[in-house]
Amino acid sequence: MDLAFAVTAFASIFAVMNPVGNLPVFVAITEGYSPELKxxxxxxxxxxxxxxxxxxALFGNVIFDLYGITIPAFKIAGGILLFSIAFTMTRGQLTxxxxxxxxxxxxxxxxxxxxxxxxxxLFAGPGAITTVMIYVSYAQDFGExxxxxxxIFLGIFATVAISFVLLTYAEPLFSRMGKSGAxxxxxxMGLLLAAMAVEFVLSGTxxxxxxxxxx
Numbered sequence: 777m778d779l780a781f782a783v784t785a786f787a788s789i790f791a792v793m794n795p796v797g798n799l800p801v802f803v804a805i806t807e808g809y810s811p812e813l814k815x816x817x818x819x820x821x822x823x824x825x826x827x828x829x830x831x832x833a834l835f836g837n838v839i840f841d842l843y844g845i846t847i848p849a850f851k852i853a854g855g856i857l858l859f860s861i862a863f864t865m866t867r868g869q870l871t872x873x874x875x876x877x878x879x880x881x882x883x884x885x886x887x888x889x890x891x892x893x894x895x896x897x898l899f900a901g902p903g904a905i906t907t908v909m910i911y912v913s914y915a916q917d918f919g920e921x922x923x924x925x926x927x928i929f930l931g932i933f934a935t936v937a938i939s940f941v942l943l944t945y946a947e948p949l950f951s952r953m954g955k956s957g958a959x960x961x962x963x964x965m966g967l968l969l970a971a972m973a974v975e976f977v978l979s980g981t982x983x984x985x986x987x988x989x990x991x
Contacts, residue, residue, distance in 0.1 A: 778919040785911045786931035791969045792903040795939035797962035803950045805889055818943040820890025825899035826936040829908050833928055836909040847913045851980025854906035858973035861903040865966025
């Protein structure tokens with residue numbers, strides 16, 4: 777069960793962060809940048825995205841307690857949000873919850889674009905944060921909680937590491953796969969994410985009904 781949890785958590789985080797589908801955005805925003813500046817932007821994207829997800833994984837429960845949010849309610853709300861993102865991804869579009877057109881247009885030639893809009897909200901957006909927090913809640917229910925939490929962190933680090941490699945070779949990869957190839961991958965990831973979103977909603981609904989009616 778722990779291995780299955782690890783694979784599912786990694787697949788979910790990778791799908792919603794979608795580093796392959798984000799390559800065209802990275803290439804477009806950093807067009808004309810020097811190799812050194814692109815390297816700095818890439819590093820900031822990975823550091824910021826990884827740090828944000830780790831922080832929410834560590835303090836997600838504190839946030840829940842602070843605002844009086846129940847796990848089932850968050851699963852349902854998060855599942856709906858993820859399904860919205862997934863639906864946009866299946867159409868091969870950049871979801872507005874990850875980065876608006878205005879944010880893309882305002883991105884100038886400076887390494888700060890690695891923080892906003894690339895690091896947040898393109899890579900570590902609402903969908904990725906929601907996914908991590910939901911899996912943290914799942915970690916308490918299956919197998920060994922401590923081991924499951926470790927798997928979540930490994931999933932985050934693995935996805936960030938893959939993103940680092942992809943962004944390092946963004947231009948040659950994008951030239952080979954082209955925009956249509958990136959959009960095709962985005963659609964596949966969107967379909968996978970939609971199925972996971974439905975699972976989140978069903979699970980949250982069942983838990984909410986069980987808690988309310990004592991079933």
